[in-house]
Amino acid sequence: MAGVSVSSVSRVINNSKPVNDHIKEKVEKVIRETNFRPNAVARGLISKSTNLIGVILPQINYISAELINGIEGVANKNGYNIILSNTRLNPDLELNALQLFKDKQVDGIILSSIDMSERHIQLIQDNKIPVVVVGQKTTDYAIPWVDVDNYRPITEIVRYLMRCGHEKIGMIHGPLIDKSAGDSRYRGFIEEMERKNLSVNPKFVGESNFSSKDGYLAMEKILKCEDIPTAVVCASDTIAIGAKNCAEDLGYRIPEDISIVGFDDIELATLVRPKLTTVQVCFETMGSKAMETLLQSIEFKPVNIENYLDYRLIIRDSVKVVADDLGTKI
Amino acid sequence: MAGVSVSSVSRVINNSKPVNDHIKEKVEKVIRETNFRPNAVARGLISKSTNLIGVILPQINYISAELINGIEGVANKNGYNIILSNTRLNPDLELNALQLFKDKQVDGIILSSIDMSERHIQLIQDNKIPVVVVGQKTTDYAIPWVDVDNYRPITEIVRYLMRCGHEKIGMIHGPLIDKSAGDSRYRGFIEEMERKNLSVNPKFVGESNFSSKDGYLAMEKILKCEDIPTAVVCASDTIAIGAKNCAEDLGYRIPEDISIVGFDDIELATLVRPKLTTVQVCFETMGSKAMETLLQSIEFKPVNIENYLDYRLIIRDSVKVVADDLGTKI
DNA sequence: ATGAAAGCGCTAACAC
DNA sequence: GTGTTAGCGCTTTCAT
Numbered sequence: 001m002a003g004v005s006v007s008s009v010s011r012v013i014n015n016s017k018p019v020n021d022h023i024k025e026k027v028e029k030v031i032r033e034t035n036f037r038p039n040a041v042a043r044g045l046i047s048k049s050t051n052l053i054g055v056i057l058p059q060i061n062y063i064s065a066e067l068i069n070g071i072e073g074v075a076n077k078n079g080y081n082i083i084l085s086n087t088r089l090n091p092d093l094e095l096n097a098l099q100l101f102k103d104k105q106v107d108g109i110i111l112s113s114i115d116m117s118e119r120h121i122q123l124i125q126d127n128k129i130p131v132v133v134v135g136q137k138t139t140d141y142a143i144p145w146v147d148v149d150n151y152r153p154i155t156e157i158v159r160y161l162m163r164c165g166h167e168k169i170g171m172i173h174g175p176l177i178d179k180s181a182g183d184s185r186y187r188g189f190i191e192e193m194e195r196k197n198l199s200v201n202p203k204f205v206g207e208s209n210f211s212s213k214d215g216y217l218a219m220e221k222i223l224k225c226e227d228i229p230t231a232v233v234c235a236s237d238t239i240a241i242g243a244k245n246c247a248e249d250l251g252y253r254i255p256e257d258i259s260i261v262g263f264d265d266i267e268l269a270t271l272v273r274p275k276l277t278t279v280q281v282c283f284e285t286m287g288s289k290a291m292e293t294l295l296q297s298i299e300f301k302p303v304n305i306e307n308y309l310d311y312r313l314i315i316r317d318s319v320k321v322v323a324d325d326l327g328t329k330i
Numbered sequence: 331m332a333g334v335s336v337s338s339v340s341r342v343i344n345n346s347k348p349v350n351d352h353i354k355e356k357v358e359k360v361i362r363e364t365n366f367r368p369n370a371v372a373r374g375l376i377s378k379s380t381n382l383i384g385v386i387l388p389q390i391n392y393i394s395a396e397l398i399n400g401i402e403g404v405a406n407k408n409g410y411n412i413i414l415s416n417t418r419l420n421p422d423l424e425l426n427a428l429q430l431f432k433d434k435q436v437d438g439i440i441l442s443s444i445d446m447s448e449r450h451i452q453l454i455q456d457n458k459i460p461v462v463v464v465g466q467k468t469t470d471y472a473i474p475w476v477d478v479d480n481y482r483p484i485t486e487i488v489r490y491l492m493r494c495g496h497e498k499i500g501m502i503h504g505p506l507i508d509k510s511a512g513d514s515r516y517r518g519f520i521e522e523m524e525r526k527n528l529s530v531n532p533k534f535v536g537e538s539n540f541s542s543k544d545g546y547l548a549m550e551k552i553l554k555c556e557d558i559p560t561a562v563v564c565a566s567d568t569i570a571i572g573a574k575n576c577a578e579d580l581g582y583r584i585p586e587d588i589s590i591v592g593f594d595d596i597e598l599a600t601l602v603r604p605k606l607t608t609v610q611v612c613f614e615t616m617g618s619k620a621m622e623t624l625l626q627s628i629e630f631k632p633v634n635i636e637n638y639l640d641y642r643l644i645i646r647d648s649v650k651v652v653a654d655d656l657g658t659k660i
Numbered sequence: 661a662t663g664a665a666a667g668c669g670c671t672a673a674c675a676c
Numbered sequence: 677g678t679g680t681t682a683g684c685g686c687t688t689t690c691a692t
Contacts, residue, residue, distance in 0.1 A: 004662085004663085005662065005663045005664075006663085006664095006685090006686080006687090007662075007663060007664080007665095007687080007688080008661090008662065008663075009686095010686070010687055010688085011661095011662090011687095014687080016687080016688085017661080017662095018661070019661070019662085020661060020662085023661085023662085035456075037429070037432070037433050038433070038685080038686070039375075039433070039435065039684090039685050039686070040433045040434045040435060041371060041374045041375050041380065041434070041435045041684090041685080041686090042375055042668090042684070042685035042686040042687090043685080043686060043687080044371045044668095044686095045369075045371050045372055045375050045668050045669070045670090045684090045685080045686075046667085046668050046685090046686060046687050046688085047668090047686095047687080048668085050371065052413070060395045060396075060398050060399045060402065061392065061395055062391065062392035062395055064395060065390045065391055065392055065394060065395040066390075068390050068414070068416075069390045069416065072390070072414060072415075072416045073416075076415075076416070081413050081414070081415065081430070081434070082413065082414050083382070083411050083412065083413045083414070084398070084402060084411070084412050084413070084414055085402075085406075085411065086398075086399065086402045086403075086406070099367070100411070102367070103367050103368070103369070103370045104370045104371070104411070105369065105370060105371050126365075212597070212601055241601050242601075245601065245603065248603065267542070268598060268601065271542055271571050271572075271575065271598065271602065272601070272602060273575065273578065273603070334678080334679085335678065335679045335680075336669090336670080336671090336679085336680095337671080337672080337678075337679065337680080337681095338677090338678065338679075340670070340671055340672085341671095341677095341678090344671080346671085346672085347672095347677080347678095348677070349677070349678085350677060350678085353677085353678080368669080368670075369668090369669050369670070371668090371669080371670095372668070372669035372670040372671090372684090373669080373670060373671080374670095374684095375668090375669080375670075375684050375685070375686090376669090376670060376671050376672085376683085376684050377670095377671080377684090378684085661692100662691100662692080663690105663691090663692080664689105664690085664691080664692095665688100665689090665690085665691100666687105666688085666689080666690095667686100667687095667688095667689105668685105668686090668687090669684105670683100670684090671682105671683095671684090672681100672682090672683095673680105673681090673682085673683105674679105674680085674681080674682095675678100675679090675680080675681095676677100676678080676679080676680095
């Protein structure tokens, strides 16, 4: 306070009402001199808005990093900051984080859940704070989500592999409780194989937790059989790279002896030799799209519940063309 | 309010003062029924504490991801949440973020700066909010930092390379404005070479921005000369992998024709073939150490200004033993 | 156009 | 032990 009333100061800072020039100058001068900055917490108490977006992630890796990049980019552009919670693959911690963020009065939440339970839905619908889910589909509950189609790309991969002359095709999938990247990709494979009248040898199928190490182990098991597949589709690039390393360590050449295809197109996919044939999914876009959707929801604009991300089959060097019509176009 | 006074409720919630059992029960019952949760913002207004830690990062990649993991882990264990700011390699945005976090009344800040300027120091010392810096050294200003020694490991690499029989050694370093990972690693190389009376051919030295792509380009330039080095040390694994791919694309074999060593030991280093010889630095530990230091600072406990991280030379398969005494111990 | 005053949801000092 | 009250730093009526 330097000469005028608090309300005038507030008006100057927020430009909320006209203020006489000379009083305005006086206030601005004092603000400059004292280096005054309004207290965001007190503002939040009144406005009921903190300009904070809660981001709940099951783990923090390079994929999350891209996701965060996308989210942070549009959040930042709109005056929001993001606050992070790592749930370490524990669904209970997701619930906690949801509650915590509500207490902290965030303006919106982006949730990357490993498995949307009834309790998740309950909690989200009880709180009136906007939520958008990424990497899972929640169409039944009118909660907006952003995700790739996990089913179709895999069917395209199968067809591409067939066109390259492969018939003995295996798969290393992710955890099946994960409905999106786990189950859907797996079903895409099984069902497309069925549709094409290709039998899938159960020994050619392995499960992993999406890590390279697990991919290595799963591949090891597959290659132990006397009969081995000519191609194996992996539910992620990380799995694929583990599988590739295993095959190479066992003396197989990629793609001459075994073809491998990944999913996600992480940077690694182009860094590894042979470069990985994979499905491109842009996680940064996933993040920005989620944040844009959340913004609409916060501003009470109409939002799409279902938001599919683009994807693209990227043909590189890890699939051998055995006998085909064409190899680079599908 | 259901029968009792607000203060009793507050006391029950915070256990701040003894409360009669029957009144306590009553309050707890209502809390349960109405699903009441105290408003964290209002609490923050009084307590001057938000349980928020501001984390300022120049970019969000897999290294940041590990760092965040470390920070989030100990923050979470101590009841703090982290709020993120991505400064996209722009020093001005670092200043902004510092200011913003102060406005938001965070309890502490972890700053990964690309270049600590006078204005940074100024701003940090003006605000009385605790800051710890990661990945840079600020010993002159009594601001605590956590960082690896970037100089010594490189000297060890040079000596290791010499012991393996290499003399024509090159380097692809990072941006020199980055005093830590950029300049220190570069000086470590130059000065150790000097000490060992090995001349360094300027044509064997390249600069990059730590990306694989830049590493590729820098290596390309080096390999264009008629005379090429037998080993090149890279300021990061990402650079090393780019360099390796370039050499291989040009028909050189690693490590038979050219040896390469990296720095950081990111996951990629073991996923790539040949596996990368590199310096192990645990960024997750860097994060947790930074957060622990910050915690001490917040609680007014004495803190160490200088916090060096452990490192370890990891001998893998990307260095050829030309003529040596011993190859795996250094 | 400006100031006084109420109040956001909570905690803590004070009185009973 | 419990309730009443002031006040955290701000915005926003409501008078003037």
